[in-house]
Amino acid sequence: MKHSLVLKMGQQLTMTPQLQQAIRLLQLSTLDLQQEIQEALDSNPMLERQEEGDDFDNSDPLAESEPSHSATSHDSTVSTSSERNPDSLDEADQWGERIPSELPVDTAWEDIYQTSASSLPVSDDDEWDFTTRTSAGESLHSHLLWQLNLAPMSDHDRLIAMSIIDAINNDGYLDESLEEILASLDPELDIELDEVEMVLHRVQQFEPLGIGARDLSECLLLQLNQLPASTPWLDEARRVARDHLDLLGSRDYSQLMRRLRVKEDDLRQIVELIQRLNPRPGSQIETSEAEYVVPDVIVRKDNERWLVELNPDAMPRLRVNPHYAGLVRRADTSADNTYMRNQLQEARWFIKSLLSRNETLMKVATQIVELQRGFLEYGEEAMKPLVLHDIAEAVGMHESTISRVTTQKYMHTPRGIFELKYFFSSHVSTSEGGECSSTAIRAIIKKLVAAENPKKPLSDSKIAGLLEAQGIQVARRTIAKYRESLGIAPSSERKRLV
Template sequence: MKQSLQLKIGQQLTMTPQLQQAIRLLQLSTLDLQQEIQEALDTNPMLEVNEEEHSSTAEDASGLNGEAPKNDTDTNNDTDNPTADTTEPGTAASEDSGATPEDTADGDWNEEIPNDLPVDTSWEDVYQTTSSGSSLPSDGDDNDFETRRGTTDSLQDHLTWQLNLTPMSDSDRLIATAIIDAVDASGMLTITIEEIYQGLQATFEELELDEVMAVLHRVQQFDPVGVASQDLSECLLLQLRQLPADTPLLDAAKLIVSDYLGLLGSRDYKQLMRRAKLKEPELRDAVQLIQRLNPRPGDSISSGDIEYVVPDVFVSKQEDRWSVQLNPDIAPRIRINPDYASLVKRADTSTDNTFLRDNLQEARWFLKSLQSRNETLLKVASCIVEKQRGFLDFGAEAMKPLVLHDVAEDVGMHESTISRVTTQKYMHTPQGIFELKYFFSSHVSTDSGGECSSTAIRAIIRKLVAAENPKKPLSDSKITTLLADQGIKVARRTIAKYRESLGIPASNERKRLV
């Protein structure tokens, strides 16, 4: 077989390192972005925190300097492009950040730094990378707020602490420790008391089951009330026994919990009244007493990870105009250190100068990527506000159908970019704080030839269920009929799907005594 060389012309899509960095920053959440900026500050000597106070003027309207750019959407002007009058963030930031050649001693160093890298290169191919440092602050500031103020005690730690304060023999203390180890996060025993007894027989040959039960009863007196219960009935009974003896219908509540808890769970009130020999008002008051109990007592002690939602965009109405503004606190104010930037010398190939030049270029690209992120986020948020004015004015029932393609066309970007921008980004509105993806929903056709958002349908379902008669809850078929009366045609199975997504139980489970 003869070998030969051939030239072929082809096209393929590639991304420059700058574009890769911009896309990576674009899809970061607020907390991840703060960590990324802190890491850049720790590893790049050219970047510094700009602690100077800036006046809120048009020249300072930049996400890089910490000032949030604004965009006012006129509710009386139906323009196709709501971002046409948007103040471009970062316009004056480059002049103030210390990264321009005019602010340096040798202004012509920029000529040797390219604006773009070739598409087939990476950061490491051209510039030295600094060692990855820790993103934790070295000073004693309040950045570790959650760690220092959050509790780390588990339910077992809380029970063990009470056990150490309880006078008890050594053998009983070991039994209590075994019982506490079998308690899960909700406060219930994961194994039966017989299994605990069998596991302790290897240590205590003469141990009897009554001794284990006696220790169990002592552990069940610990806080929270109802802990170390073997089942739900016992958990609720322990809590009822802690109530004062003169509590109205206490005996009836104990009878229902101990003998007829299954009937109460299935909401068979007629059968429950007949067997418990209670009248409807008495049963209603007893059920209300039981509903005040906690079926998962351990949840009040177990501490989970606290998740904070920091809005990226603020939306407010000022003089009949919806104002869109980036959150100025989502990122620290950073800039390029002008003193270090002035040390870069032209035509100097020394190691120190190369190190400074590489970090300077990396800092410039990082600031540019942050600027691009803020601009894109503001444009997308402004477009969403323009299209969802009804939601901002009247609530979820006025939500309009919206898909990624609609926003992508208006802002002139690809749908994948819109998807990255709206992921884990939150908007603070008069209606509450919502993820940007919340404003995107499918549509359902109406009898009048229009469209109704699936989010609006969910809001209508929630409103209908809230206003229903508790004795005769609305079935899915009835809700379908009520929506059809409003001109919205939705199948019954679709109503069931929307109802389950809202966490609303079925009609037979919503039935209760008035």
């Protein structure tokens, strides 16, 4: 093989730390981004928040290249400023020239910075009362132990009760048998099975009603036994819960009427009484902390026009601290000056990344609103089919960038708050050669089921026929998939007595 020198020209993308930062900020949710900004403020002395009414010099090269969308969107962008002395002017101008006007965040780089939506912690008060015991963040186990501490009970029975509470799952049912609970206790205590069952009956009187049941029948009976004796059809409801739950589950109402010897109107009242009970009493105690959604984009209608604005409350305005920036000296290689110069460069890159994120988010959100005007005007049934490629082609970016922008980003509309990915859906063909969004089809299915006859609910085949009559060609299997995604039960389980 002969060695030779060859001159070639080519282009390649260099994943610099600044570019990695821009891409990472682009895909962060609002809550995660606020945390990232706070960490940057804590670690970089050159960064500071711009308070309301602050006036500063906009002669910084970075501020001159700041994009302007509209009056409202401009308020929500990040502003920068730097008051510099003459000694640092030339040096700062050189740094500004090295920062491009647009960061090339539109790349096919893999999403290696996956983050999840952060949840805001619930603050703990030192004082608790009865009304706060079932607040968000409290577990069912701690709620039952709190009631156990208030119950008059001997130490012997209290130990048994704690073992029983430990065996109750999150739905409120007893996972272990009484024999297993007895075997877990200290044999030297000489506890008998009757004592365990007696303490179980005490625990079953705790809130919420139905707690500590061994099966669904016992859970419903515990709740029925707490109702006033004058409650209509109480005895019949107990009979159904004790002996005929299988018939009720299969909706064999004719057999139930024969067993209970009641008429259809009477059976309807009995079933309604049972349906008011909670089959999962433990679910009343919320064990998870609330997660808050902060919309990134606000959409509103003004004079028959839909306006898209960045949420000014979701993004703090940052700037370079003019005092510290003015301390940077030209041609000074001391350790302190080098540190300040590096911090100033990082601060400007960070601000530029935030500006780029806001601009990209505005472009994508504006295009989504432009294509989904029908949804904003008329609701889900007017949703148009939309995929990432459509937005990417319209704004001139890569699909991976659109995916990052629409992940964990939310839009506040007059119809509610939606994730940007909500507006993307597949399509099915219509008889006229057009396309219909899967979101619109789900809305139509939901509307048809809500208007159906409860005695004769619509089957999947019947729904497919009704959609075909409207010119929408959907297979029965697709109807079943959409129905399950909406949480709608099959027709056999939707049958009701009228």
